[in-house]
Amino acid sequence: MSLQRIPAPRGHETPGTAPVPAGSAGQPGDVDVLIVGAGPTGLTAAAEAARHGLTARIIDGKPGRSTFSKALVAHARTLEVFETMGVADRVLAEGTRFAALNVNTRHRRPVRIDLLGLPWGDTAYPYWLSIPQYATEHILESHLAAAGGRVEWGLSLDDLQDEGGSVLAALTRTDGRRESVRARWVIGCDGGRSRVRDAAGLRLDRTDTGATFVLADVLTTADLPEDEGHVFLGPQGLLLIVPMPEPRRWRVIAHVPKARDDERVTVDASFLDQLIRERSGVEFGSHDVTWESQFALSHGLADHYRRGRVFLAGDAAHIHSPVGGQGLNTGVQDAHNLMWKLAAARHADPHRAEALLDSYEAERRPVARAMVRGTARATSALTTRTGMTRALFGTVAPTLLGRRPVQARLGRGVGMLDIAYRDGSSAEHARDALFAPGRRMPNPPLRGGERLHQRLDPLRHTWVVRGLPAEAWPGAWHPGWAGFPVVFLSEEEWAELPGAQTAPPVVLVRPDRYTAGAGRTPEDVLSAAAPLLLLDAIPPQAGPVAG
Secondary structure, eight states, X not given: OOOOOOOXXXXXXXXXXXXOOTTSSSSXXXXXXXXXXXXXXXXXXXXXXXXXXXXXXXXESSSSOOOOOOOOEEOHHHHHHHHHHTOHHHHHHHOEEOOEEEEEOSSSOOEEEEGGGSOOOSOSOOSOEEOOHHHHHHHHHHHHHHTTOOEEETEEEEEEEEOSSSEEEEEEETTSOEEEEEEEEEEEOOOTTOHHHHHTTOOBOOEEEEEEEEEEEEEOOSOOOTTEEEEEOOTTOOEEEEEOSSTTEEXXXXXXXXXXXXXXXXXXXHHHHHHHHHHHOOOOOOEEEXXXXXXXXXXXXXXXXXXXXXXXXXXXXXXXXXXXXXXXXXXXXXXXXXXXXXHHHTTSOHHHHHHHHHHHHHHHHHXXXXXXXXXXXXXXXXXXXXXXXXXXXXXXXXXXXXXXXXXXIIIIITTTOSEEEETTEEEETOOSOTTSTTSBOOOOBOGGGOBHHHHSOSSSOEEEEESOBTTTBOOTTSGGGTTOOEEEEOHHHHTTSTTGGGXXXXXXXXXXXXXXXXXXXXXXXXXXXXXXXXXXXXXXXXXXXXX
């Protein structure tokens, strides 16, 4: 077997490499990546660009960072992404773990779901983490600054022109000054009304669900367990009360049926107290309402995630119900999936680079499609208009949620740990072998307190191999490993992997901790794995490792 030698990307061996200042990547102002939108998705993209050695600019038309909480939950798979980026500890320090979810109706005993006791499996983050979006954004922006990057506030995108080898972006500052930047790629992380999406000629069709929600962050005088969430299902409508990290502060989420679509309610302490009293019987004692929002819910999915050198991520690519707290998490994972591919594509031949970049949409769009459909169904059930149907649902739902298999979905399923990419698509709970291409690599604890993911290279594909050098394999320097770093696991450590007894002894893991392939020898894996996944190798003269 022969492998094409591919030059190593500059900065590839140094995690946290700062982006080169604008103006040093060719023509004045030229960069590898222009990121439009400085929310969690855009900040993840910018920080990952720096980590992978890409030059980047990140712009946002707003004058500065919002202090509103907005999205509130970071799930297990997102926390794994943050660990890879080097910010997980800071995120955990700013958040609080949900211990339980209590589902209440007026005429049945509450169902208490022990979230910490669910069968989470091999993750280091077996919980839902409550953390306001502004705290997540602050951590990511500080992380970007430490890598030498910064958000350019008050700078908006006007138009894009794809010139084949680059994209010319026209920008305007708040004071009316105009400028242009030429970027190798543009990433639209600019939300549901994305200017990047429109300028690229992509489309997102919204479907109105007919449901209106109010959200508010409020202090309470009620004595509620501050690490448990509460769901109230009744004929008046859905009510969720969710803990926030600040003591006695809660997020209130409620479906509010209205006579007219343009009707707005005044969301203040009096309104919240009455709503909570009617739906839960709790005297909440609302005060200090720091943020409120009300919106008519819609959902949709972009027709494509890529057009030429322009990509979409986060809410620019998918909009949906807040039920399940999937939005921020999906956007962060979009950016994480895309950025290592852009870094690898810089130094690949055009055909392989195109195949790799096309895999972003092939993998991530089906994830969003399933998420949009799932949250739409759940929201429809929770916000059905007729009181009789609501009452019936309030009777049936606690019975279903009392079943352990249904509760288990609130762990790994909602935590996004079982998302798999398969045959250019995505499926949850895929029935393939555990180490088949496109499955998340398990992350069991190993000796010394480490987990497997911590031993993997932070930027490149990594071999995970059963057995130690000299016992079963030559050293990591051997040309048969094709230039990828190798993690050898002892028999005792290998046994910690789920399905270890039937697992093939050689697994190739991508930079995003998904598997690229598995087999009996590295030669088997390399011959079967899609070439588009091997762009970050520095292959010497390859040959079989073990005969």
